[in-house]
Every structure is written in structure tokens, then in C-alpha cells.
Amino acid sequence: MTPDLFRALCGRFTTGVTIITTLDANDNPCGMTANSFASVSLDPPLISVAVDHAATIYPVMRAGSRFTVNILDAHQESLSRRFAEGLDDRFDGVAWQRVNDQVIISGTLAFLRCDKWAEIPAGDHTIFVGQVMSGETRADGTPLVHYRGTYVE
DSSP: OOHHHHHHHHTTSOEEOEEEEEEOTTSOEEEEEESOOEEEETTTTEEEEEEETTSTTHHHHHHOSEEEEEEOBGGGHHHHHHHHTTOTTTTTTOOEEEETTEEEETTOSEEEEEEEEEEEEETTEEEEEEEEEEEEEOOOSOBOEEETTEEEO
16 A cells, blocks of 8 residues: 555545644644544544644644644635644634633634543554533534545535
8 A cells, every 4th residue: 555545545535624723831822734533432522633743733732631623614725724734823813712721713613622532643643532521613604625635615
């Protein structure tokens, strides 16, 4: 199995797009685009997200105890691209708020505030499992969708 073939195979699965956010040790917001989000359990309410070890948010996720999954609306494609590009200040000019020591991006379809429940090594990624402590649907709209390496409607 080559990386290119593996990427092509997995690219045939349509996914929603999220931005995972957290605060670093200095209370600065950190975030990354992720489509590896999944619900895991209803009781307790658990979700998972896989984070590449090379991602700038990875050491922050390892050190922290909370993170938020922000589910993006179709009009937020530029945010998804911004948080995927590895910019130094991804939050510059981005509307967000701090709620109970968590970072909530404005205008999303929903957000889930999580306490880190487990970390599972998985190749060049770590799967972070979060127990959903609270959340909110924020807007009616259409989800941002990714398929075969591009955004689709």
C-alpha cells in the first residue's frame, strides 16, 4: 500500500470539516482543521479526532486536558483553509470567544467542548478521545464537506 493509493482510497469517503481548538500553556488559542472527527460512544458521550505528530497543535493537545470541536458551515471554507495552512497566527482576524477556558469559533454549525478522555498512538498520528461535557448548535445551515481532496456542495 503506497501513501498515494491510501490517500486516494480514503479520499473517496465524504467527510465533514471541523476546526479543533484549545488553549496553550500561555492561554493563547491554538487550532487546526480536521476531518478525522467521529462520534465514538453515547454513554459516556465520547468523540475522537486524529492529530498528526507534526501538527503545531499536537504538543498542546498532549499537554492539555480540554479541547473543542467546531463543526464548520459551508460558508467557512476560508477558515478551514486558513487553519490547515500552518500559519503562525491562525486566529488573526478570526471571530472567536473564550468560554469556560475553551475556544469557540463564531458562526459554526455546532461545537462540542470536551475533556480529554484518552490518547491512543496510531502510526504518525495520535487519536485523542474527548468526553463531551457540553455543546451547542449555533446555526442552521449547510455543513462544509470534503471529498477527494476538495470542498464540495
